[in-house]
Amino acid sequence: MDRNFNNKTVVITGGSEGVGAATARRFAALGANLVLVARSKKNLDLIAEELRPLTKVMTIPMDVNDTEACANLFKRTHFEFGGIHVLVCNAGYHRRGLVEAVPAEELGRIIDVNLRAPIILSRLALPYLREAGSAAVINVASLAGRIPVAGAATYSASKFGLRAFTFALAEELAGSGIKLAAVSPGPIDTGFIMTHIDDVADVTFSQPLSTADEVAEVIIDLCCNGKRERSMPPVSGLLTTTGYLFPKFMKLLRPLMIKKGQRVKARLKAQMRASGPQKGG
Numbered sequence: 001m002d003r004n005f006n007n008k009t010v011v012i013t014g015g016s017e018g019v020g021a022a023t024a025r026r027f028a029a030l031g032a033n034l035v036l037v038a039r040s041k042k043n044l045d046l047i048a049e050e051l052r053p054l055t056k057v058m059t060i061p062m063d064v065n066d067t068e069a070c071a072n073l074f075k076r077t078h079f080e081f082g083g084i085h086v087l088v089c090n091a092g093y094h095r096r097g098l099v100e101a102v103p104a105e106e107l108g109r110i111i112d113v114n115l116r117a118p119i120i121l122s123r124l125a126l127p128y129l130r131e132a133g134s135a136a137v138i139n140v141a142s143l144a145g146r147i148p149v150a151g152a153a154t155y156s157a158s159k160f161g162l163r164a165f166t167f168a169l170a171e172e173l174a175g176s177g178i179k180l181a182a183v184s185p186g187p188i189d190t191g192f193i194m195t196h197i198d199d200v201a202d203v204t205f206s207q208p209l210s211t212a213d214e215v216a217e218v219i220i221d222l223c224c225n226g227k228r229e230r231s232m233p234p235v236s237g238l239l240t241t242t243g244y245l246f247p248k249f250m251k252l253l254r255p256l257m258i259k260k261g262q263r264v265k266a267r268l269k270a271q272m273r274a275s276g277p278q279k280g281g
Helices: 018-029 041-051 067-081 104-132 153-172 202-206 212-224 234-245 247-275
Strands: 009-013 033-038 057-061 086-089 135-140 178-185 229-232
Touching: 009 018, 009 067, 009 104, 018 033, 018 041, 018 086, 018 212, 033 041, 033 067, 041 057, 057 067, 067 104, 086 104, 104 135, 104 153, 104 178, 135 153, 135 212, 153 178, 153 229, 178 212, 202 247, 212 229, 229 234, 234 247
Parallel strands: 009 033, 009 086, 033 057, 086 135, 135 178, 178 229
Antiparallel strands: none
16 A cells, blocks of 8 residues: 555544544545544544545544444445545553552453454454455554553553554455554653543653654554554664563663653643643543
8 A cells, every 4th residue: 555545545443632633634634535433523523624624524423342333334434435445443541550449340441442442343344445455454552562561551451462463463464455553652642641641650751752643644654664563762662672572671770760750740740730731632
């Protein structure tokens, strides 16, 4: 698949704000038809109003945990646009805290949204992607899926699983023309983290913040290049790989990373107080 998305159709979950909205803007600028999925109709309407002068936009308010709704999503998309070329699984959920402190149903929801839903969506999309001939599924994972993060054990597990699913499905679909890839960002400057900054582990902020637009650009690139994963920023990807392979080294480094993260978090909180409330995303 090349970067010419004219008349190609892109489905984006979590498409109303943050990385999803940034990705929608990028694809719209490249001429793609958009199908944006999120739970909030109000937020979907806002991004759709913004982008409709550029391209065709269909919005579908739904819960990605509803298998029947997922099946209808692709049926409606195919009926409306005649094909499906890209699926971006971006919808995510996190309830931060130690496992013992988080309600069991919340832990289940993390797995449902971050892992079960992309698996179901990918399975249901495959017939349409095969029909398109040249297509892509891009899953938004996390550096937390490359190395375990205390205080985010279930979230880490969901992202580890999402990466494994992505790479295994890529093997199953080798030669089909369907590209499978994952983007694994560290902290992103959106409401997903920033509106819950006090609950985010200090060590998270030891890594550079990416912007939603930077992640969106990587998603576009992954549709078109031969890479199966991009970690953001690359130096953090190298660090997580090193830490995974050499856990004793990471154990020694962790106290320094926590101290750095505490300093960065304090600075970010001061900036947020000065600038006012953050938007979700």
